[in-house]
Amino acid sequence: MVALGTLPALEAEDQCGYRLVNSKFPPIDLFNDVADASEFQALYQIQALTNPRLQNELGRLELIPLAEIPFGIPGCSYATAPFTHINPAGSRFSDGAYGVLYLGDTLDTAIAEVRHHQQRYWANVAGLSYDRFVFRGLSCRFSEAGSRDATGVPLTDAIYDPDNYSQSQVLGRAAKREGCQGLRYNSVRSAGNQCWALLTPRHVSSVIQSAHFEMIWSGEITSVSRISNA
Template sequence: MNFDNHKAYRLVNSKFPPIAIFDDAADQDDFESLFAIQSLSNPRLQNEVGNITLIPQSEIPYGIKGCSYATASFTHINKDGTRFSNADFGLLYLADTWDTAIEETKHHTQITLSNIQDLHFDVIVMRGLVAKFSGNLHDIRVNCQDELDKSPLYDLNDYSLPQAFGAKARGKHDGLLYTSVRNPLADCYALFSPKKVHEVIQSRHYEYVWDGSAVDVRQIKSV
């Protein structure tokens, strides 16, 4: 399915700040110059930028608003993998609404916090991002809850088949249009490259409040 300047939503942990060097660079040559200069005074720059070799420089959308947000998923890869990647490559995951973005991240946050022994309370501030992208996404959505429950691509815990599917689809499509399993029958998007992103703008913040058993989500109101 073709998308043109389509709006989507993403939530990221606020402890991970934007990578300024991506937003400051106008093109690849500019990035390389800035990186060489800043690395002299910032020994942590490599960790902030991530593994830049994981993405071709030609795919980085220099000059757009929020370039660092668009690129971060491809240079900082989840070592445990994600639904459509076994950690060999990055994906930019987006959602159709704030509610869907919340449900997707809330689930994974609860798993992470529940695995921390004796953690009875915590508050995580999540940064809400609004992205616009274009591209041809492979439509693998299902039409009903029964199909969702039966499809191995949407297994709640075993990602082995969707990861293999994602690896095969990469290079053939700009991304995947798929069904959310956390906010059933809502739409999600997985982009294989940040190149199709036009902008990513910070919009709002949420608090994810952990009480020892579950996460309660609260939007932080602007003053």
């Protein structure tokens, strides 16, 4: 089992990562409309009086301290959403109790990761013979300050098991508990490439929409196509 303390600490180096999000979920304007936590709290209280859908749109705000939200950056809502709208079933480095911002080192890496998980999800939906799914491509700038490097761990290690996340979640919980900002790790779905699992959006400096992509399902995902440049 990989111990967090054995992973090298990363320098405060600026990086660019890529992510795909389902385009049916629009960005949350309230995160983008304010410059700091105090402004957010004031605006939230006002809008909550007249907008009954606000809580659903923002997600579970109690899961992230306001001090960790990078108010004022381009695309703040994209940076914050994974931490307030979490998957209760968990993911590679989360048991479902907290959110993670997953990024690939290239757009193709992000596509390969999302394609795998979409394939797995829709294969379990009975009666679905054809559909199309549209995703926004996002480009994310961030610092690796406070993160750890797991890319030296061989792909044969249990944290890289393609289907069983039990050991990688143990590592993720340890990282979250000890205040680690994130993990750099090897992509399991795109050989030779790397990903990041950011455990806080604190060090994100921008998230910019880059393109739209369409995945076609017909018993399996048969194609992935770029359908717009912005």
